[in-house]
Amino acid sequence: MGAAAYKGAETTGFQSPAQDHVEAVPDLADLLELRRPQRYAVRVKGEGLRKRGIHGGDILVVNTDAEPRSGKVCVAFLHGDVVLAILTERDGQWWLEPSNDTPQPVSDETGVWAMIAALVRTDV
């Protein structure tokens, strides 16, 4: 923790013309809606979805309450593993297409955990 929060009002020489205009930093948790109950952050491991712009080490903000949509990336529970997969619909059947496995039909055991809502990358 550094110095006390700078408010701009306690100058020792000249009064700051900005003293009523000092604002907080932008709140990324607000932007990413991290306080909502359906929002979770997860960490990507592996490079299998680079073609979709998702790199290893990225943080994905996901929404467990979003409607599934064909062509979108989701987090799925697959054979006891947590994976990223592209969700597709063909003739009324939903499929999960993980980057390094064959497509799997969505069933009770193989389910969508959340849809991807946002991406955070800190080492650009």
Place this chain on the structure above:
Amino acid sequence: MFGLIDGNNFYVSCERAFDPSLTGKPVIVLSNNDGCAIARSAEAKALGIKMGEVWHLSKRKPEYRDVVAKSSNYALYGDMSRRVFEVLSDHFARVEPYSIDEMFLDLTAFARVDYCRRVRDRVRRITKIPTCVGIGPTKTLAKLANKHAKTATGVSDFGDIDIRREAFATMPIDEIWGVGRANQTKLNDLGVFTVEQFAALPSASVRKLMTVTGQRTHAELNGVSCLPLTLAPDQKQTAAVTRMFGRPVETWTDMREALAVHAGRAAEKCRQHGLVASAMQVFFHTHPHNGDPWYHGQRSFEIEPTADSFAIINQAVAAGRSMWKPDTRYAKAGVILLDLQAQQDAPRDLLPTVDPVRAEKLMTALDAVNARFGRGTLRPGGIRQVTPWSTRANNRSSRYTTRIEELMEVRA
């Protein structure tokens, strides 16, 4: 009309929400210090694991070889409880958290059963936690309906007199909220075993047998609401922080530090509720069952009303020092703050030894920093960060939802 929703095997369900490898396996969650089973999956219950079973004594049984035992992860359970509460708050005008995994709902305005089913599905989808809902015209009936829902289809409505009557005939009295072991024995002696039999007793004899509290329970079972939905829970009377040590504490340095941490935490709890303590109890003792000689030191004393960490820590440590016995292996210590009251109601000393304004400013700053950057970021002097006596938690899962370095990993 009241509803009571609770998470099925809540702690286990929180673990499973982030770990698909636990699906279908017998899973238990252990208490602080990896002591006893405090939550069990259906598979673990089916194996015969009991609530409170001491795990290190029974884990070698051959039938338990596939059991996954997790250390408790309260950071995770607390955050998942918040999520459940927030989803419910979207759907009901009032939600009263009763415990970490149970919440009372104000159902007055809604078509009950269908609506509750939909909300239950939504809680499941958002938090991954399966739940059951009990509905009733009183809190006691809602709670009993919730027990009934576990064996039925997840939602039971005791507002429906026929469903209620049928369930009462077979439900044992120990399922009733507020009927403890002692009352159960008394009632059994009178030949009362089912809820139906208990509800049919004359109110006056219930009062004679179980005092006015039992009479209230009895009235609630018969549909007379005595317990309103209160959004503000009863003011806390005590703030206790007590822990078993991960390994025995034998030096005063370690004990002093343990007492300081416990006292600091208890003071923080007080401040969270805007309360001050006017008495405290400090204790430590040896292990009651491992063959060590029994020693139990305990001091209870009045203090100047305060919630100041420094004042409380100093007095807890001084009390500990006065009863410290060397060459002893201590297994547990605790600090309990008593006679809590709202700051403005507390008697003021004419000549306080701590400047109350200055102390309060300091404590507010301390709590703000710790809330922002994690507990223990700022610590009163003399509390080390890594403590050798801290509790054992050998198999705790990640704090998936509250720590950026412990997020759930997804494979791409």
